[in-house]
Amino acid sequence: MRPVASLLTLRTITAFVTAVCLALLGAPSAALANHIQASLLAEKPAASGETVTLALLMQPEKGWHGYWSNPGDAGFGLSLDWTLPAGAKAEAPEFPVPQTLLLSGLMNHVYEHDYAVLVPLTLPKEAKPGTTLPIAAKARWLACTDQICVPEEADLQGTVTVGTAGTADTRFAAWRAALPAPLDRAGTFAFTGKALRIAIPFPASARIGQPHFFVASEGLADYAAPQKFYRQGDTLIAELGRAKGPSAEQPTTLSGVLALGGDAGGIALVARAGPVPDGGTPVGGAAAAGFSLATLLTAILGALAGGLVLNVMPCVFPILSLKALALARGNSHQAHVEGMAYTAGVMLACMALGGVMLALRAAGEEVGWAFQLQEPWVVALLVLLATAITANFAGLYEMPGLSFESARAPASSGAKGAFGTGLLAAFVATPCTGPFMAAAVGAALVLPWWAALSVFAALGLGLGLPFLAIGFVPALRRLLPKPGGWMERFRRAMAVPMGLTLLALFWLAWRLGGDTFGLLAVVLAVALVGALTLVRRDQRGGRRPLAGTLAALALTGAAVVLLPRTVSATASTGEAGLLDAQPFSEAALAQARKAGKPVFAYFTADWCLSCKVNESVAIERETTRDAFRKAGVVVLVGDWTRRDPAITRFLTAQGAAGVPLYLWYPAGGGEPRQLPQVLTPDLLARLPAGN
Structure with missing residues (x-):
């Protein structure tokens, strides 16, 4: 039971009086304009017996808010009375991570913005394909401002189409992202004299901002009491005040949501009664922002090592080796400049890629490292880019800043060409995710944005470090073979690893987008080779390669626009593995x-x-x-x-x-x-x- 003092709050009394007055006037609250607009939506069609996700989209007016399933010291959560087709079953609603709102010493668990409550719905097994099933729900909730509360209700209507044809509502991805991530391990909890202590499995490197633990069950915690958090290795310990009033029977399990603070989302977990460790490092200050010098240094060293490893990957090594040999042929001053320019290009590309990932995560997108490779149009660009580089290495045409004009004259692209090559090397390195990188990037996500960008900069520094060292250390340049006609043969030999990278990208295009997508990627790559042949013809004639360049750009635009339209809804699958996973x-x-x-x-x-x-x-x-x-x-x-x-x-x-x-x-x-x-x-x- 919730303490009486908490229930009989001014807000609760106001809501009760409002409801009574509306009843006496003969005007139910639903007849008035709701301050929180509600609508019922289905994500997509579903086959008979399958589960589809419904969303109750709640849209409060400015200054109003709704409540989590456990509203806290005051308020009421959402209640639903379903009217479903025979054989259909609605599961328990899933709420997004709530916010805290402290008013007059009372802690409320609220949403002060648009939010969606998701409900899994299993369709009847006997439902006929092509039919439309009506779904209805009587929804009741409490809408409040800082001064007044109004009980509201709505008769929500929706439909679900039985079948597999149809597109999904793209908004559901963002609504799912707002849900707390389920923790696959159980925690433990214990009551002490005045506290409820919870031990939560939580990696020592994982991000933590200003956390707050929302207890799902009522009558266990003092919601308004300050919460304390401690870190002890891979365990996060939450200490909450116990509920005041008569002691209720202590449960054997406890569920709740740990909000991580800021834009980090939350974690849903279940804890069992058991021992909770003592001690730990308080979470606060720099720790509250997920920052520590040790975490930052470890992530930077891991990123540096990951970048170094990338240099021997088949998609990066040919570019690095050719630029290193070209650099060895230049003078000392040019070597310094080109080494710095190349490294700057690599670091800028890595920081830009990391910054985009951080921005997308902050906006609620479910993305991680190498997220761009999950986008068909990016894979299409990589196919064309790898085709162009392979053709260049094979001698089909000359790419400024990367090729040798002849076996005897050094490439003279200068700092600008070296900077562009650095950008190119970082971009083509993205399919070659190597060891150490995942751990380093994972650590970056627990750091403040400025520290995270330093980790991505370290990744770029590791990728550019060999070239930088060659530029600044004459002894390393002297170790390289002397220039000669063999360099042109070496360039052509480097077309082999780049060609293997191209074949891997063709395979990825087929796996990612299906048969049609993969076939069109091959066709566009062949067409690009034809355009580059025109480029080489003009280069040999001493003319500007305008026609071939325009044709190559047109093919690139076609790849970006047309290829994603051919992506299959079901990706191509390979053979089953030995483990029968x-x-x-x-x-x-x-x-x-x-x-x-x-x-x-x-x-x-x-x-x-x-x-x-x-x-x-x-x-x-x-x-x-x-x-x-x-x-x-x-x-x-x-x-x-x-x-x-x-x-x-x-x-x-x-x-x-x-x-x-x-x-x-x-x-x-x-x-x-x-x-x-x-x-x-x-x-x-x-x-x-x-x-």
Whole structure:
């Protein structure tokens, strides 16, 4: 029971008196203009027996607010009375992360902006395809300002089309992003004399701003009491005031939402009665912003190492090697200038890419590192770019700033060409996500924006460091082979790794967009080769390559505009793996853990090179398959090739900004273990024995 003193507040009394007056006047509140407009929407059509998501879109007028499921010290949450077709079933509503509103010493859990309450609806199994099912709900809620509350209601009507044809409402992605991310591990809680203490599994590197814990059950916490938070390794400890008044029977489980502060969203969790550690570092000041010098330095060093590794990837090494050889042929002053210009271009590109990712996340988008590779038009641009670079290396035409005009004369593009090459190298490096990068970028997401940008700058510095060193250290330039005719042959040899990168991009285009998308990507690439042939003809004739350049630009525009229109709703799939993995979902993970089975969950993408190496080296192996079968391991794979908000939310909850991510859940419900990003051949085969 909620304490009487909390219930009989001025706001509650005002709402009661208002409702009585409206009843006496014979005018129900629904007849008046609601201050919170409500509407009922379905995300998309659904097949018989499948589940579709409904949204109750609540739009408060300026100065008004609605309430979370547990409204706090005052107010009332949303109630729904459904009228559904026979056989249909509506699940419990899912609320976005709420806000706190403290008025006259009373803590309220509210929404002062538009918000959507999502409700999963399972359609009847006997529903006929092509029919339209009517959905209705009687909704009641309390709308309040800082001075007055009004009980409101609405008879909401909607429909759901039975079938698979139709497009999804794009607003649902943002509404899902506002929901708290489910935590896959249970916490513990305990009552002390005057406090409710909750231990929450929370990675030490994960972002935390100004947190607040919203308890779902009433009568357990003093909502207005200041909350304290402490960090102890990978555990976040929340200390809340106990509810005043007579002690209620203590529950065995507790659920709630941890709001992380700022634009970081929140986490939904369930805690069981159990021990809660003492001590810890208070969360506040710099820690409240998710910042610590140790975290920043670790992330910078990881990003620097990740950038260095990128230099040996097949999509970057040819560019770096050719520019290094060209630089070795110039004078000392030119070497300094070009080295700095190249590095500046790389760092600027990495910072721009990281800044866009941070801005999209701040706007509520479910994105992570390499998010651009989940966009078909970006893959189309990369296909054409890799085609142009491969053709250049093969000698089909000359690309300013990257090619050798002859085997004897040095390239003379200067600082401007070196800067552009740096931008190019960073852009073509995006398909080659390598080791150390995911951890570094994940750490960047827990830092303030200015610190996060320094991590992305370190990534660019690592990528540009070899070229910078060659430019500033004459001894390194002297180690390079002397110029000669062999350099032109070397350039043509570098067309091989770039060609392999191009083939990988063709494969990615097919996997990402389907057969038609992949075929058109090949056609446009062939057409681009024809346009570049025109460029070379004009270059050899001493003329400006206007016709070929315009044709290449037209093909690039066509790729951006036309190719995304051919993307298949269902991506192409490869052959089933040795482990017979199931698609990852929170429900599948919970079901396997409830059955007490060990679980190996891995998250991958077709554009992630380190993911594919790990799969070849450690995952798709007969020894791993045999060990997993013997132990009854459930294998779940989260394919992040295409944008998937559910997987993105799960990655974020694990403190990861991207893939790869490998998790091992031991049998019997033990604590999960995050595996290293670089897997050794026998690592997975040994895991079941550790149970």
